[in-house]
Amino acid sequence: MTDAAATSQTAETPLLATLLHEGVYRIVMQRPESMNALSSAMMSALSAELAKAAENPDIRVILLGAEGKVFCAGHDLKELTAARADADGGRATYERIMRQCADLMQQIVRHPKPVIAVVTGVATAAGCQLVASCDLALATDTATFCTPGVNIGLFCSTPMVALSRNVAPKQAMEMLLTGESIDASTAKEFGLINRIVPRDYLETVVQKYASAIASKSALTLKTGKEAFYRQLEMPLDQAYDFAANVMVENMLARDAEEGINAFLQKRAPNWTDS
Known part of the structure; x- marks a missing residue:
């Protein structure tokens, strides 16, 4: 670049x-x-x-x-x-x-x-x-x-x-x-x-x-940063409900699939930021 x-x-x-x-x-x-x-x-x-x-x-x-x-x-x-x-x-x-x-x-x-x-x-x-x-x-x-x-x-x-x-x-x-x-x-x-x-x-x-x-997935960083600050202001039960929903959506992302597969296959991930 x-x-x-x-x-x-x-x-x-x-x-x-x-x-x-x-x-x-x-x-x-x-x-x-x-x-x-x-x-x-x-x-x-x-x-x-x-x-x-x-x-x-x-x-x-x-x-x-x-x-x-x-x-x-x-x-x-x-x-x-x-x-x-x-x-x-x-x-x-x-x-x-x-x-x-x-x-x-x-x-x-x-x-x-x-x-x-x-x-x-x-x-x-x-x-x-x-x-x-x-x-x-x-x-x-x-x-x-x-x-x-x-x-x-x-x-x-x-x-x-x-x-x-x-x-x-x-x-x-x-x-x-x-x-x-x-x-x-x-x-x-x-x-x-x-x-x-x-x-x-x-x-x-x-x-x-x-x-x-x-070097990390831009989508993952964006997801995590936003979730971090939002859950800080929530009561504990709401924070867990919110974070669980974030995890579900994150798991469905291409980068999560790629990252997990790369980990299991012992190779470097190829991020698409999606």
Whole structure:
């Protein structure tokens, strides 16, 4: 398969760099001068790339990374502050931006392809929310995470939604109430990230991790990811009924038949994603 590279950009400033290689699609935020803040423009660019990736059958897994020392500093506070000069004191702007952020996070959760955060720096506030919203997260041993809104009089209420669905309640509240940073080791202990990798080995581990997922049936990944998030919100009996129905439909798929036959015949499966 031919590698494909592209750049999403605003009128002047490149926001994202993208690269597709062997089923793995990299999306890299490249606004280090703004600490890769989730401005309205950045969120629009991310949403557009995710939408395109959802429709591209060559893409099987997505890596979300960033340039610079800060993975993502959360919302663009300068953008939010400027809106205070509006006639309504910024209410309409704040409602639009918070809705846009919520939609982006849900787009990641509902995306048919697995999305993996690759964190090489600080992930704070909505940046921490972005990590928590991804299906998996790999981080360097120097990465840090925090929800510091309480320190500036703005409780991290929307980051709280993703955070509380990834870590235990008391650990989430610790982060939200203190606003203090946690290191990668603590983030792994909390359940916010999956693995910690020394910076020198990051690329090797990320590529191995992503390639292993990309080698699976796209239909199976889509089915499983959707079912995982849907059953989380159900009572136990409903979750089992739902999951049983998913298993039945999955068993009837061509890829399940092919995968089982390949296993029994001790050969590699030939996926058709159907």
